[in-house]
Amino acid sequence: MSLYGADLLALLPELIIVVTACLVIVLDPITSFARRDLLAWLSIGALALCLAITGWQLNELNVRVTAFSDLVVVDAYSRFWKILLYGVAGLTIFLSLPYMKAERIHLGEYYGFILLALSGMMVMVSGADLLTIYLGTELMSLSLYVMTGLNRSKPRSLEAAAKYFVLGAFSSGILLYGISLLYGYAGSTKLALIASAIGARGTDDPLVLIATVLIAVGFSFKLAAVPFHMWTPDVYQGAPTSVTAFMAVASKAASFAAFMRVFVEGLGGLKADWSLLFILISVVTLVLGNVVAIVQTNIKRMLAYSSIAHAGYVLIGFVAAGRGVGASGGTPGLASMMIYLAIYSFMTLGAFALIAMLRKGGVEGEEIEDFTGLAKRQPLAAFIMLLFMASLAGIPPTAGFIGKLYVFMAAVEAGLAWLAAIALVFAVVSAYYYMRVVMVMYMRDPNPSAVAEPRLVTSPALSFVLACAVVGVIFFGFYPNPLVSFALQSVLTFK
């Protein structure tokens, strides 16, 4: 047993999360309805503990700890993502407290599933082997399928869960097929060995190209990149809003983290090939996401398309990393993706939190029209939404601008000024639909004949979530240095 002592220590945060998840699920039946909040607090406590451990685990930033004979790696890169994921999961739990009660689906095992999904994501971000990463992906996805269908009384929620499951399983199959081909090529599923096999045998083998394409397709499903985005709008709209927020932020961040590690550490030798592929995917993604978002009337659906578009922007950073030349190599591109996703987490989580608790007579107001005249009824809530929309549109001095700044700088540095120009032109398109929300809030008068006016139902937990999101959007807009240096240090262990 002592043989695995060091390995288990490296995985301590994951173990804590899994154990807590099981504990929550076991405790759920013997906890009375009134005391289910305690399960949420138990989960929060586990997250806080893990945050401390992850922070303490790596004193030296450029240290790379591998465990279980190179299946798992704990480095500064995985630490960046884990800290982000703890934050997102914690805020989701805080948001869920009022939201799940208001929706009358306050189930104890919900928190267990959040933690299980989180443990899957943590495995994804620190996996150094394709199979480890695949297992993490599946753990995350299976938990998310259940959470999507949690609102059993709503057909939309069930439909979303079924759709998500079928398409998700399909994409997992493609990913697994790609992994198996790569195993056939390299004789291993370890990223380091795959990289050395590609280095030794060149990139002419069609097998490795096919495998790369299949893995790219599998990940594109998880990232909701066009043309593998079809599930996103339905699932985002149908799932309980707190779950949507969690999916849109945490699952996207974890998928990008694993995706970056697989393609840079494992398939870095093929970057000339895959960067071409992702130029195409990023352009199509941000064009389709932004254009289709314009015609949406449901704000959750609109944000679903907007999250597709944001995946397109992040992919531009990825292409820049693949095309990176000169002394800095791909570092600016990779760091820009991390900065962008961290900032994206704050603004998207905040926007979904606001939508979740904007309620009219007990029902969630999820149409854009429900925001009509909010500035007159609740000026502060409207102003906070204005901040999130401006940030999503990338207007300075919000954090969204800083995110775009780094992504497009990386693109220009990699000689992709034209790509940055296209992306920015579609950022203008996106400004149209974000500003439409501002317009209905500030410039339309409330409909006097409406039965129940949608109001933001405030609670301490919600205020905490919104305060964190607002502080993130404003603070990183004015002073991004801590985030930027954290991201830059975290990519140092790469390659």
Place this chain on the structure above:
Amino acid sequence: MTSSFPWLSLLLVIPLAGMVAMYFATESASRWIALAATLADLFVAVPLWWIFDSQTSQMQFTEHVAWITVPPINYSLGLDGISLPLVLMTAGIMPLCVLASWSAITTRVRGFMAVLLIMETAMIGVFVALDFVLFYVFWEAMLIPMYLLIGVWGGANRLYAAIKFFLYTLAGSVLLLVAIFVLYFYGGHTFDILALSQGTYPASMQTWLFLAFFAAFAVKVPMFPFHTWLPDAHVEAPTAGSVILASILLKMGTYGFLRFSLPMLPDASRFFTPMMVVLSIVAIIYGAYMALAQVDLKKLIAYSSVSHMGFVTLGLFVLNQQGIEGAVLQMVNHGITTGGLFLCVGIIYERTHSRLIADNIGLAAPMPQYAVLLVIFALSSLGLPGTNSFVGEFLVLVGTFLWSKIATAFASVGIILAATYLLWMIQRVVFGVPSPHHLPNLKDLNHRELATLVPLALLVFLIGLFPNPLVSRMHQSVTNTIASMSRVKVAPTAHPSAGGIAPLLADSGEGLKPQGLSR
């Protein structure tokens, strides 16, 4: 001269402090707080006029604080002879905007005043920023406040006008961001505006950068084919919004040309001079013709703005001392005169609730003071000798004459047309014979309204009769701009990291020939 006292930061902070104070104050007190904040800003700005050293083209009152470490983006501020008049004008116009909104804005007063104060910070920031990214942040930061200003407190068709303004200006400026990054990687990894102005860039790349700059600045000016947002925005905006748009926002476009396009991209500027001159002349004549046809006073002045801003871009792009000095002078003059005209329209709209010329005929009898001031601003706008615009337009035309006599002849047509539409407007609005049931009992200007108009009217004559203090302060900076344009073009070999652009354009560089310069 480097002053240790952070004058410029103070200018930026005072409006924001006023905004914070407003949060704790009552709705009605917010008017007084806004007035106090804008006046305090003016009192800080005015001494700069005398402290400013007109013997040097160096940036003055500079401040430099590191903001973002990677990449190096700094909070650098500074003033030269070009930005000094614009900052003073901004600080001077804003209290008038607060006064003009005193009784016109009745709903959500606190929000309105807060938006005005954010705008003031952002606009002054644009004129004093010496870091390109900082400039861009200020440039974009005013989009949402202005969007709200038009969309919340505007007229009947405000939603359309607001989003049109927003998308037009945003679409123009996003390409600027890409251009800034390209400059960063070519110009030695810096965003410092002065350092980038010293750099030299391959001719082919200058062409692209110029076009990207052009997209941002030409929309803001607005130059001829991109002007369609302006009449809508002006007509729907509340009076203060129109004044800010006309007096300050439009100047940001021409300021951008002067601060960035000319010194950073001299070869492309020379290459595009014919196009810019033609577009300017088209704007002058087209704007004037459109103004002639308007029945709405605000629209008439909006189109006259298109025409007058044509003179400014014309002066800039004939690329000689007289032209550029005239252009800068004309930026200030247009701010004063057109601001005054929009204030006049706002005042009459508060009384008759109509901006149509037909509804406001014969105001000289009931409102003699108003009529006098309106005539002064109209005469200034058409460039009567003795008023401010005459000096500016004259300098611009002299500069144009040195470049091309034919262009001068065409541009002069604009002056004649300006006289036509303005005098015709005066003839009807001031001296027309009202139909009996119109104009029931109009009160003449009250003290508050006089306080908004008289300072501008005084400036009309002050600059018209004694332009020299203003011109002498900008002289060194304009000379410096022209000098930096005539430096030897050394195109560095293409930077490897920007390979996306350079090879694409490698063959188009030969087309750039220096055009005639007076100096």
